[in-house]
Amino acid sequence: MRRSLLCCACLVGAVASYQVGVRTATRRLRGGVSNIYASYSNTIMVDDTAKAKAPPPNAVSMSKAGLCQKLTVPSELLDKTDVFIFDCDGVIWKGDTLIDGVPAVLEMLRAAGKKIFFVTNNSTKSRKGYLGKFKSLGLETVAAEEIFSSSFAAAAYLEQTKFKATGKKVYIIGEVGVQEELDLIGVPWIGGASDAGKKVELKSGYALPHDKDVGAVIVGFDREINYHKIQTAQLCINENPGCEFIATNLDAVTHLTDAQEWAGNGAMAGAIKGCTGREPTLVGKPSPLMVDYIVDKYGCDRARICMVGDRLDTDIVFGQSNGLLSCLTLSGVTSESKLLSADNPIKPDYYVDSIAQFK
Amino acid sequence: MRRSLLCCACLVGAVASYQVGVRTATRRLRGGVSNIYASYSNTIMVDDTAKAKAPPPNAVSMSKAGLCQKLTVPSELLDKTDVFIFDCDGVIWKGDTLIDGVPAVLEMLRAAGKKIFFVTNNSTKSRKGYLGKFKSLGLETVAAEEIFSSSFAAAAYLEQTKFKATGKKVYIIGEVGVQEELDLIGVPWIGGASDAGKKVELKSGYALPHDKDVGAVIVGFDREINYHKIQTAQLCINENPGCEFIATNLDAVTHLTDAQEWAGNGAMAGAIKGCTGREPTLVGKPSPLMVDYIVDKYGCDRARICMVGDRLDTDIVFGQSNGLLSCLTLSGVTSESKLLSADNPIKPDYYVDSIAQFK
DSSP: OHHHHHHHHTTOOOOOEEETTTTEEEOOOOSOOOOTTOOGGGSOOOOHHHHHHOOOOOHHHHSOOOOOEEOOSHHHHHTTOSEEEEESBTTTEETTEEOTTHHHHHHHHHHTTOEEEEEEOOOSSOHHHHHHHHHHTTOTTOOGGGEEEHHHHHHHHHHHTTGGGGTOEEEEESOHHHHHHHHHHTOOEEEGGGGTTOOOOOOTTOOOOOOTTEEEEEEOOOTTOOHHHHHHHHHHHHHSTTOEEEESOOOSEEOSSSSSOEEOHHHHHHHHHHHHOOOOEEOSTTSSHHHHHHHHHHOOOGGGEEEEESOIIIIIHHHHHTTOEEEEETTSSOOHHHHHOTTOOOOOSEEESSGGGGO | OHHHHHHHHTTOOOOOEEETTTTEEEOOOOSOOOOTTOOGGGSOOOOHHHHHHOOOOOHHHHSOOOOOEEOOSTHHHHTTOSEEEEESBTTTEETTEEOTTHHHHHHHHHHTTOEEEEEEOOOSSOHHHHHHHHHHTTOTTOOGGGEEEHHHHHHHHHHHTTGGGGTOEEEEESOHHHHHHHHHHTOOEEEGGGGTTOOOOOOTTOOOOOOTTEEEEEEOOOTTOOHHHHHHHHHHHHHSTTOEEEESOOOSEEOSSSSSOEEOHHHHHHHHHHHHOOOOEEOSTTSSHHHHHHHHHHOOOGGGEEEEESOIIIIIHHHHHTTOEEEEETTSSOOHHHHHOTTOOOOOSEEESSGGGGO
16 A cells, blocks of 8 residues: 555656745746656756746736636537546535535546546545545545645655755644655654644743754644644744745635535644744645646646636636636535626636536 | 723723735824723724725835934933833743843833833733733832733724624634723623633534624634634634624734743734635734824824834834834844844834843
8 A cells, every 4th residue: 555655646747836925936847757656756856046036926917817608518618628627625525525416527527538637725634535535425436646635745845845855854733634645755744633632831931842853844724723733833934944834725714514614724824824924835726736747747738628626716726827727616615696706806717506517 | 990990991092993914004083082081982983984095004114214223322212202112022021021120210211200101912911910910020110001902902992993882792712811801891702711622523514603793803812722713713704794803913923931932913813814814903013003092192292202112023113103213122032133134124213132221
């Protein structure tokens, strides 16, 4: 199992650092990925010089707004598309409930020779964990290689930046997904689930100890967030020279259950932003890491990849800023009135009530 | 005690809404405060029309940078100043330790006829609570009316905006200070210390209940922050129409003990910003609420009020953006090298190693 998961972990062939708040981003591709089993170190490297010199992009203004057509004739989209990238929460499932019609649509797309990838900003599971979720929902044909979780993206980013060679460790705010992905690449970590329930007992002269060997703090969704974790992250980022601050994603809300929206990792990352004044390096959507890999590996035409998601500010911006087709589904967090509002500048190429309309 | 504290609570004669992120702010004074016992409702009102039309200010660019002189001849500052506004953490004390020389300096200033106020962005205590802290440190001559805590400022803001008349309640992320101040003005609240340790037990179909009658969420420093509180605040702000989001302060770090810097309310407010996309109304520094009151009540010349603090981005910006003299003390979070760095655009008029140098 370890070997097969490591192979899965080698899929990423691009690396990206997306500095959200300061709006500096860069990605630089060197060479291609010819072998699905290639190790990270054989793939594509970060160039810090390029990073420092990169002009500040503006994802929304750089991309072309779509026509925002409601899809009534499925072939209109399917004929233009070789690869579908599906967000999961709000698109494939909501909480623990599969969205109606999804299995038949995926079967139809595979039968039509389309490539399919699933991307989720939810970092609470590893790729292995997500594979279990797909199977538990009856989606037996999904392969680990088709799944890009932000927990995996965080590990991929550390691999690409050769973090392991620094000899440092990671402090995790997050759940088991990030932990499992770091274990797979052999990067030592502390924190995570082991700091749940810890309290800071204050007394005069007390200083919370923190590990000076922490070289990166990864912040993912964590329903056991507490002040001990926040203070530890603050100390590592503010006091350990060169310590990175990595966010799996910055989604404001997420679908923990299908009954309501739940505060997302925007809360955990926002807490660390607020006590450090630092902007995180974002590895989940809308960072371009994953789409760069797919283009590189499969030699796809970006214009024939369609990003399908339920969020305007992550999924659709992500698609448009990477030159993809985009399709919003109303089965998640975005209402039709919000989509069509004059206040909303983010317009996908198409929209559907749910992806069942692809069929 | 209740009566005398209510009288203290009536001191504020101005109200301000300082929208930080969107950089819109306004304050509008109507009439003066002729009676120290005047009720809030007799004093100065928010004008929402003015608020909406107010031009976006930029506190730093609007204010004149100081010459950043190290104070070597105390009379140079004392002769220019009628009123001293002291930040507390890092100026009067650090954690639970009084800074050397402070009692003698305060005694000297009082003897010289100077007015003295103490302002703190720390919301964990009420004014009553702070009075106890001053006295426990041997500062027996301090009066409650001289203390402006951000917990008090939050209550004052609710009074000024006639929140009580809405019949709504407040959800508190924070500690006892905010609770005590709301009790004094008779505004009902939920949350706070009573939500410490609560967990969100997730299961399919589960929705965390939240009170639809919450009309404002106040976020103050809370070492018992947890996901239950974050999600409750998110639901109130995102789902209760018109629900306000009020932050006592946005300080990145604070002095819980004198042994290290601790993550401040920037973390708690950042968490709620991150899951709602909303910017808070700030009532602590650098909101102008408190200085407007002092100017109005005592008829002071702003140019003869000196703000003394240890933070450039709150204390000194607060002083400069309100037209005050400013003095940075190096006894808190700011080093001399940071102050004098070319990267630092915020220069006070004077700086001292500690306020002991005033004598």
